Amino acid sequence: MTNTHQHQLSSNIAMVNSIQEYLQVISTIREYVEEQMQLGFTEILDPEYSKFSEVGYNQLQQEANRCKKCELHTTRTNVVFGAGNENADLMFVGEAPGRDEDENGEPFVGRAGQLLTKVIEAMELTRDKVYIANVIKCRPPNNRNPKRTEIESCEPYLIRQIELIKPKVICALGTFATQMLLRTEVKISVLRGNFHEYRGTKVMPTYHPAYLLRNPEGKREVWEDMKKIMVELNSSIK
Template sequence: MAAMDSRRLLYLQRMGIDVWVRRTDAAVPSLRPETAEESERTPESARAGEVSVAQPAPAGEMPASPDETVREPAGTAAEAADWETLRQQVLSCTRCPLHRTRTQGVFGVGSQTARLLIVGEAPGAEEDRRGEPFVGRAGQLLDAMLRAIGLDRQTVYITNILKSRPPENRDPRPEEVAACEPYLRRQIELLAPALIVAVGRVAAQNLLRTDRPLGRLRGQWHRYGPRETPLLATYHPAYLLRNPADKRKAWQDLKAVRRALDTEVSA
């Protein structure tokens, strides 16, 4: 346990979170008081997404999940074929004009049997070049955040609202989100995750079909889709790089995700 706490403290330090430790237990990290909430702008309208939102629960409490529908065992040849078919559809997609300016479609990465799904906004320049989400500086921070709660990108699944990079990394347009939305819904259907984490305002607002600022969406559990999958919104790693003071609040969100995963395992 002491070794795990020491590694977690190291990851928190690499994330740039100032920590202090009790003199009686130097291996256990603790965080300083939180800063003021993020001020965010409200978009002109909520963007498209297939969701079902229930009464939020505090982030520290895992909301009860309904009985899962019976599906083919994960990892079968049929499921692998479904994933590959979907990936090829994304790579060859021409449903919106972004296919003319992108280098390639960015499908997703991670375990196709993961219990945790992380949804971001859209590929950036490096992601567009390499064909994998979250591989730049923001991706390095996301990796550190996952390691801090005992996970990595091989044990979770990571994707974006958009599968193509918007020019100059601008916000996705409603028609672009609508064009990509069937791909994301199919990914979620195939994965059937136990939890979803929406990183950043764009991902959270689109998944929850709301224009509420991220500062009001985080810190509580929401529900997504017909399976009413528990969803937690948190800050995008790129935002945290620009606003390191909010890493403390992101750490609180990560701990809520870890508790929820542990609850789901023991249930």
């Protein structure tokens, strides 16, 4: 087999794996949304959410740090709650912590996080001027896709984080965060580039930094999304 054929075979295998992961994410989200709708919810709220509806930021973080609602607490090193400015105008939301984040207890500190930092700095901001969090607060083993029970356990923390921070814009990083926030199964390649809404807050979906590490040609599209966010933030300043 020639090097060209080997490269093509590797690319095809990677594509199949990506499609399988995407379908698994879709299946998990569909199952969760359908279950909530059957219970009569028009907004998808976990029953645990009411527990946090009145708590402040520090108490919410303490609750997350001692959370044992799903099996992820048995394998985590640290809870990765979130980091940055608690009064930020811009909030980034990703999927879940990876190995580096689990070890450090801070979101987006690995290679994908370094790329996100460069994007933030290109927007003439710094990490301490924005807020960064994930839907899932503990690392799934081997970076697998989150399970429905894990989503149910973690989502109330994110809902309350958004309520407390009150960002003007949320940048949803990747398929999982985007589809969870917007309650949709539409592909991120279709959703990105336009603002959507989450409970009155504008949401800009864009590709996850980890995706850009594998597909650097997507950086141009991400930068177009960031420029729209910058325009929106500037127009919202009174």
